[in-house]
Amino acid sequence: MMLTDIVKHLIKSDSIGVISHVVPDGDALGSSRALGLALEKMGKRVIIIKNDQTPQKYNFLPGVHLVVESDSAPFNADTLAVLDCGDIERLGSGILHFKKAGTVLNIDHHISNTMFGNLNIVDANAAATAEIIYQVIKLMGVTVDLDIATCLFTAIAADTGCFRYDSTTSVTHSIAGEMISIGVKSNSICNGIFNTRTYQQTKMLGKAIESIKLFHEGRTAVMSISKAVMHKAGCGQEDLEGIIEFARDIKGVEVAALIRETETGDIKVGLRSNEYVDTSAIAAFFSGGGHKKASGYTVNSSMEDAEFMLLEQIKKKYR
Ligand SMILES: [Mn+2]
Known part of the structure; x- marks a missing residue:
């Protein structure tokens, strides 16, 4: 073609x-x-x-x-x-x-x-x-x-x-x-x-940053945002673009994930990598897709289960 x-x-x-x-x-x-x-x-x-x-x-x-x-x-x-x-x-x-x-x-x-x-x-x-x-x-x-x-x-x-x-x-x-x-x-x-965000988006960003946890000797950073947190901040899913970068930018981190609850209760996971991990392969495992260094997928589970299943898959990708 x-x-x-x-x-x-x-x-x-x-x-x-x-x-x-x-x-x-x-x-x-x-x-x-x-x-x-x-x-x-x-x-x-x-x-x-x-x-x-x-x-x-x-x-x-x-x-x-x-x-x-x-x-x-x-x-x-x-x-x-x-x-x-x-x-x-x-x-x-x-x-x-x-x-x-x-x-x-x-x-x-x-x-x-x-x-x-x-x-x-x-x-x-x-x-x-x-x-x-x-x-x-x-x-x-x-x-x-x-x-x-x-x-x-x-x-x-x-x-x-x-x-x-x-x-x-x-x-x-x-x-x-x-x-x-x-x-x-x-x-x-x-x-x-x-570099421009509303007051609500700024408060939301604060909550998101506060939620960050590190795994795999600091190589994986996970950010989580529940529906309740979004509602409290007065934000919708359109307010989350780029927020995952604050997890990816942490020194030593190779893979960053943003796990968030949608209005319908599904869990959406966004992935970013810094150097060598192909996140599109991880997303594909969960029937999602994207690019090597930026991808995503949707699962029907609790946020905790989504995190657990994701960490298992990320772990396999480290050298
Ligand atoms: Mn594009």
Whole structure:
């Protein structure tokens, strides 16, 4: 499968729906908006399907006029572009659109991607799906304006921890550099994504940090957040993005986990590693997925059992 096949298909499509995963992050939102805006510039009928809440800190992203609620989306588009989504379960209620779509384009960078599309481009070397979307937009012949550049830059900054993660390559920087030359304000976007939090989120962060426990001679750090703690802080799951990094950043830690209770009582586990542990393999053991150094899964158990089962699996990965 070539990128040009995807591009050819988009060029011949008249109407396109763009969708990404639930609990959207900066890459999901930025990639979708960038592609949506580019297709609009080509004169296509395009909607961006919203299947979950947008975290407030991403409200500045352009392209809101293309966004339609998943349930009310008047979707009879010939093509559905699914972005930054490792498997179709992550579409949430958006799965309806997947079932109805004529042609599904799967554009992603998760190593665990299940190749669910009719056309699939999965590049695990891309630091963000937005890096692939950048190529798509260029190949479609669309000029990147400030709105599109803002979306692409935000997506890349979000998925690379503002160019700190080792997924960051010279390609990442050259795309970001081009976006800055178009007028994107790097400093305000990076600070807005990573260094700005509400009072409630700050209190929540305090509770999360307080919960950290170390295992395996200090190589594993586990952070846990119950539903009760979230409610008390007045926070929702969208307020937890990036919180796991405070566990991963502890000196000597190789694997960090965030174990949290969802509204439905399921347990969601997020994993990060620093050097060599492939967390996507641990997540896969529990039917989840992701990247080598960032992944996750959901289990139906108590928080204590989830922690116990997880620690067993992490232990096996140490040299
Ligand atoms: Mn991504």
